[in-house]
Every structure is written in C-alpha cells, then in structure tokens.
Amino acid sequence: MFKISSAQVIILVFIFILTIVVALYHEFIITKPNNPNSDKILTGYFSAIAQVPWSKVIELYELERGVRIEANYGSTGQVITLASIAGGDLLAVASIEDMMKAVKLGIVDNSTVRIVSCTVPAIIVPKGNPAGIYSIEDLARPGVRIGIGDPKSVVIGRYAVELLKYNDLWDDVKDNIVVHADSFSTLMAMLVSGQGSLDAIIGWHVGYYWYPDRTELIMLSRDIVPKATCIAIGVINDSTHKEQALDFINYVTSNEGISVFDNYGYMSQVEVLRYAQSIGGR
Numbered sequence: 610m611f612k613i614s615s616a617q618v619i620i621l622v623f624i625f626i627l628t629i630v631v632a633l634y635h636e637f638i639i640t641k642p643n644n645p646n647s648d649k650i651l652t653g654y655f656s657a658i659a660q661v662p663w664s665k666v667i668e669l670y671e672l673e674r675g676v677r678i679e680a681n682y683g684s685t686g687q688v689i690t691l692a693s694i695a696g697g698d699l700l701a702v703a704s705i706e707d708m709m710k711a712v713k714l715g716i717v718d719n720s721t722v723r724i725v726s727c728t729v730p731a732i733i734v735p736k737g738n739p740a741g742i743y744s745i746e747d748l749a750r751p752g753v754r755i756g757i758g759d760p761k762s763v764v765i766g767r768y769a770v771e772l773l774k775y776n777d778l779w780d781d782v783k784d785n786i787v788v789h790a791d792s793f794s795t796l797m798a799m800l801v802s803g804q805g806s807l808d809a810i811i812g813w814h815v816g817y818y819w820y821p822d823r824t825e826l827i828m829l830s831r832d833i834v835p836k837a838t839c840i841a842i843g844v845i846n847d848s849t850h851k852e853q854a855l856d857f858i859n860y861v862t863s864n865e866g867i868s869v870f871d872n873y874g875y876m877s878q879v880e881v882l883r884y885a886q887s888i889g890g891r
Contacts, residue, residue, distance in 0.1 A: 649676040651850055651857060653699035654688035657794035658728065658764065659840055661819050662870045663701070669869070670860050676853060684792040686762025692716050692845055698854040701725070701842040703764035703793070705890025708841035717843040721855055723862050726875035727839040729884040730768050731814035732827040733800060740808035745772075745829060748809060749781035756788035756796055756810040764838060765793050768889070769811035775835045800824065813838075814884075818874035828884065837885035839878060 655663045660682050667678045678699075681691065685703045692700045693716050700717050702708050705724070711717045734742050740753060748755055758766030766789060773779040788805045790796035797816045799805050801823045810816075817826035842861060844854045860866050878888060 651678045652697035654681045654692045655701045656685045656703040657682050657792035658703035660794045662873045666866050666869045684763040696847045697845050698848040698850050700845055704838045705841050718846050721844040723858050725840040726870040727837055727881035728813040728815045729837040730772050732809050733812050733816050734809045734825050736823050738825050742809045753785045754787045754808045755785045756807045759789040776833050815874045834885040836887045836889045837881040838889050
C-alpha cells in the first residue's frame, strides 16, 4: 500500500494553502498604485460597499503622501478572509459588527479602528423604472426580478434579508430573488449592465450616486428600515507599516477624506439615523 511520509504531508498542506491564497487574490479587483515610483507600499483590503470613493481617496493619498497602496476589493467576507490568510496593513469592512468580528479573530488592532461613513438599505432600479417599482411591497409582485448580495458573505445581502423579514415580506419576495451577487459592486454592475435582467435590487443607497445617469433611487421610510450600516477601517495586527497605515486612516477620516465620501452620498452617523432606526453594531 502506498504510504505518504510526514514531509510529503507538509508539502501537500503548503501547496493547498498557497493555492487558496492565489485563488482568493484572483477573486479580487487589485488596483495598481498611482505612484509606482514610491518605495513605500501599503496593502489594504477594502469592502466593495465603497469601492468608488475608496479608489478616489487612495489616489489622493498616494499623490499627497508619496505612498503606494495596493487596494484589494471584495465583499466583507472575502476581505476578512484574505486579510487573515495573506496579512497586510489595512482592513476596511462594511459594518461595525464585521469589524468587531475581525478584532475578535485577532486580525485587526482594536485601538486603531475608526468609523468612516454610513449608508442605508434602499431600492435601486434601472433608469426609467420599467417595472414600476415604487415601494418595498412592489418587490412581492409576481414576475419581478430582484437582486441582492449573497447573505453569507455580503453585508447588504444580510441586511436585505433582515429588511424583508422585519416587514413580513420575506416569504412573499424570496422567490423573486434571482441574483445573489458576490459583492455590492458586482450587484450594481449587474443592474446597470442588464445582466440578469434585474427589475430592482436591494442595495446601499449610495449605489445610485455611482451611476446617477443609469439608475433611480427609491429611499425607504425610517419606520420600515431596522438598521443602517457604517464602514469601519483598522490596522491589521501583523502589519509591518503600522505608523503609515494609521496615517492613511487619519487621512481618510479627516475633512479631506470624508468629503470624498460625502460627494458620493455617504452619511455621518447622525445623518443616517434619519433613514434607519439604528446602526448595526451600535
């Protein structure tokens, strides 16, 4: 009978782990730094809830500080997993609950965690609203094609399910959900591209500001929205550039950094509570 030595087992385990890391990297959108001549490099993992403003803030920071940032985007579940396996310097997730999870897992230094900006669940439809979706109840109409994020790894997917259950609509709407996207940015791209022929999505309201000429926004009244979410960022515990990573966080949460998020419709914690009854994790 064929026997495997302990050395062979170690080699096989190493190859297996390496394969997972490579696969995860290919799952992400990895941006090229705007300042390729800099010797300073930070590696960050950013939830796709704010891919558009993150890319802008990173561009401004690179030009101002002369520091290169390798930005990896994905769902919150994906970025937490990749940060835990590959390490790096920065982790930004789509909810306070998920940041606390990352802290408990020993991935992020709790003393460095900061809240960036907030957003609220809403309905977003293609320009012209061809299916005539004007309320959350309209999502239960027969034949309506709805997209949400994957509830297992995408925060807006989890919040969408909670929103529907809170309003006693889950059983009526669940069969109309034809897309479970792997990230919020993917969900938005599918809506505007026509992929999946979606009539509406339950997404973060800021998605409309990414594509204002191709979508319409249907905000929901505060009394039917159980909670909003806030983006949180922190320094990864095994970072070898902690001082520089913290400098980036301070830049993001400065007036200059927050103004970029404001331009795309993101809200402060005070403002977002006008549209939801609570903030997840608070």
